[in-house]
Amino acid sequence: MAVKQISIFVENKEGKLVTITDAIAKAGIDIRAMSVADTQDFGIFRLIVTDPEKAREALESSGCFVSITNVVGVSIPDEPGSLAKVVSILARYNINIEYMYAFITISKKFASVVLRVADNEAAEKILVENGIKLLEEKDIAAM
Amino acid sequence: MENKYFQPEAETMPVEEIKKLQDEKLVKQIRYVYDNVKYYRDLMDKKGVKPEDIKGTEDLCKLPFLKKDDLREAYPYGLLATDLKDCVRIHSTSGTTGKRVVAFYTQNDIDMWEECCARAIVAAGGSSDDVCQVCYGYGLFTGGSGLHGGSHKVGCLTLPMSSGNTDRQIQFMMDLGSTFLCCTPSYASYLGENLKEKGYSPEDNKLKAGIFGAEPWTEEMRRDIEKALGIKAYDIYGLTELSGPGVAYECSEQSGMHINEDHFIAEIIDPDTGEVLPLGSKGELVFTALDKEAFPMIRYRTRDICVLSREKCSCGRTFVKMTKPMGRSDDMMIIRGVNVFPSQIETVLLNNGYAPNYQIILDRVNNSDTFDINVEMGTEDFPDSPKIITAKEKKLQDAMKAMLGINPKIHLVAPKTIPRSEGKAVRLIDKRRRYGITI
Numbered sequence: 202m203a204v205k206q207i208s209i210f211v212e213n214k215e216g217k218l219v220t221i222t223d224a225i226a227k228a229g230i231d232i233r234a235m236s237v238a239d240t241q242d243f244g245i246f247r248l249i250v251t252d253p254e255k256a257r258e259a260l261e262s263s264g265c266f267v268s269i270t271n272v273v274g275v276s277i278p279d280e281p282g283s284l285a286k287v288v289s290i291l292a293r294y295n296i297n298i299e300y301m302y303a304f305i306t307i308s309k310k311f312a313s314v315v316l317r318v319a320d321n322e323a324a325e326k327i328l329v330e331n332g333i334k335l336l337e338e339k340d341i342a343a344m
Numbered sequence: 345m346e347n348k349y350f351q352p353e354a355e356t357m358p359v360e361e362i363k364k365l366q367d368e369k370l371v372k373q374i375r376y377v378y379d380n381v382k383y384y385r386d387l388m389d390k391k392g393v394k395p396e397d398i399k400g401t402e403d404l405c406k407l408p409f410l411k412k413d414d415l416r417e418a419y420p421y422g423l424l425a426t427d428l429k430d431c432v433r434i435h436s437t438s439g440t441t442g443k444r445v446v447a448f449y450t451q452n453d454i455d456m457w458e459e460c461c462a463r464a465i466v467a468a469g470g471s472s473d474d475v476c477q478v479c480y481g482y483g484l485f486t487g488g489s490g491l492h493g494g495s496h497k498v499g500c501l502t503l504p505m506s507s508g509n510t511d512r513q514i515q516f517m518m519d520l521g522s523t524f525l526c527c528t529p530s531y532a533s534y535l536g537e538n539l540k541e542k543g544y545s546p547e548d549n550k551l552k553a554g555i556f557g558a559e560p561w562t563e564e565m566r567r568d569i570e571k572a573l574g575i576k577a578y579d580i581y582g583l584t585e586l587s588g589p590g591v592a593y594e595c596s597e598q599s600g601m602h603i604n605e606d607h608f609i610a611e612i613i614d615p616d617t618g619e620v621l622p623l624g625s626k627g628e629l630v631f632t633a634l635d636k637e638a639f640p641m642i643r644y645r646t647r648d649i650c651v652l653s654r655e656k657c658s659c660g661r662t663f664v665k666m667t668k669p670m671g672r673s674d675d676m677m678i679i680r681g682v683n684v685f686p687s688q689i690e691t692v693l694l695n696n697g698y699a700p701n702y703q704i705i706l707d708r709v710n711n712s713d714t715f716d717i718n719v720e721m722g723t724e725d726f727p728d729s730p731k732i733i734t735a736k737e738k739k740l741q742d743a744m745k746a747m748l749g750i751n752p753k754i755h756l757v758a759p760k761t762i763p764r765s766e767g768k769a770v771r772l773i774d775k776r777r778r779y780g781i782t783i
Contacts, residue, residue: 206728208726210758212757212758212761238729239730240730242755243755243757245728245730247728264760265758266726268725269725299729
């Protein structure tokens with residue numbers, strides 16, 4: 202069920218982001234969401250894209266260091282309290298969120314949230330049982 | 345009472361007499377080593393040299409060299425010439441590929457070594473009137489014990505501080521009126537800066553001189569230290585294999601280090617061919633210890649590149665002088681006074697599941713060495729968390745610290761990002777060279 206996230210290891214050097222964004226653009230891939238985690242020395246650039254496997258190939262052939270991580274994606278109504286509901290469900294079941302980021306698409310009344318947790322399956326099961334809609338790869342491609 | 349020399353009869357001995365003394369001692373020492381050290385006897389037999397072939401220093405070139413590899417191979421007891429019950433102490437160098445060099449000392453060996461250090465202290469103006477603060481590390485490292493022993497022999501009031509705890513160093517320096525300082529040059533600089541930060545000017549301390557060694561330093565650093573502490577700064581040279589610091593030391597001229605030739609014969613060789621080069625040539629320094637009982641060293645290759653000269657010295661000492669080491673004939677690095685070989689770093693990487701694709705970056709910031717290692721990650725997926733990557737860096741750093749004795753800063757980098765020359769990663773970028781530091 203999980204959504205595939207592309208992670209790119211980026212040294213803090215000039216021009217690195219250009220290489221990454223160029224590679225994705227040339228492969229004709231759309232970026233749906235992104236987030237950056239950084240330290241003094243390096244950053245991890247995380248992307249949700251329309252075609253993760255193709256993105257990986259394009260990035261690797263441009264010399265990027267890439268890994269694919271499975272993350273939990275949920276689709277929630279774009280209204281106050283929706284995110285709080287998801288987070289409190291996970292908290293109730295003692296599931297830690299390592300990081301998360303959200304994105305909205307223009308045409309729909311839904312927001313999407315990407316969650317990184319230790320056990321995807323457990324989190325997904327709990328979310329579904331509590332009435333939260335999960336995102337799938339095909340949903341992202343179709344956005 | 346200030347003396348010019350600690351042992352004038354040796355230090356000012358006419359050159360012909362030094363030669364005669366070396367001839368006599370060498371003949372005896374070679375017989376002693378041949379009879380007591382199987383490892384070296386085998387080397388001599390292999391080369392077809394017998395003790396009776398050695399009639400004086402002219403015959404030195406017939407003898408086989410000892411290298412660091414021999415010391416590793418013979419670890420720990422293979423080069424020991426006495427019974428362990430006759431030994432009173434062990435010292436050790438920072439290790440290579442997991443095996444350190446351990447050196448053994450009889451009481452006579454310790455006395456010889458400490459006398460050499462005492463000569464260095466007196467040559468730098470030290471006397472029994474001095475309060476001598478020793479902030480070299482004590483322990484297996486020879487720096488602390490050597491200068492400590494020398495300080496005792498001179499009769500200084502000895503302050504055995506060991507390294508570190510700068511606040512306490514400064515407190516004791518000021519409260520107890522230290523007049524003489526022994527430490528690494530980078531620590532001397534660091535003390536200078538700290539004194540300044542605490543609002544002391546160079547005139548506020550009672551220091552008059554210091555002996556600084558165990559790591560490469562430049563004339564520029566000497567001037568900085570002299571200015572910051574208001575002292576005269578002297579160089580000292582030595583190796584654990586030969587005893588420790590004090591094999592050679594600077595005098596008031598501050599222009600090269602006198603080698604204690606009554607205890608050591610120095611040769612300069614071509615590092616590639618092993619051929620002995622004439623006086624004044626630049627080459628690898630080789631030492632033969634003439635008096636060592638427990639751990640004799642015959643034609644030990646130091647891998648240090650330098651020049652010897654025997655011009656008359658204004659201090660009155662007749663011992664030959666060596667320049668500061670100008671480089672190494674192997675790949676050893678000296679970082680913060682510690683000997684580091686690339687092979688050690690490779691061992692740690694392999695033991696921790698990394699390929700040996702790394703790059704060492706050395707620099708000097710505020711007169712202290714910085715030591716960074718970039719290490720390529722494997723091509724398998726990397727952990728999607730800075731926390732985990734940082735934890736992996738820390739783990740590798742701890743393993744390096746355990747092997748090397750000093751802490752590098754580890755940076756994990758993406759695979760195949762370290763520049764390669766002929767397919768091999770460029771291993772070392774030594775930015776310290778721009779300050780004239782050559783090792």
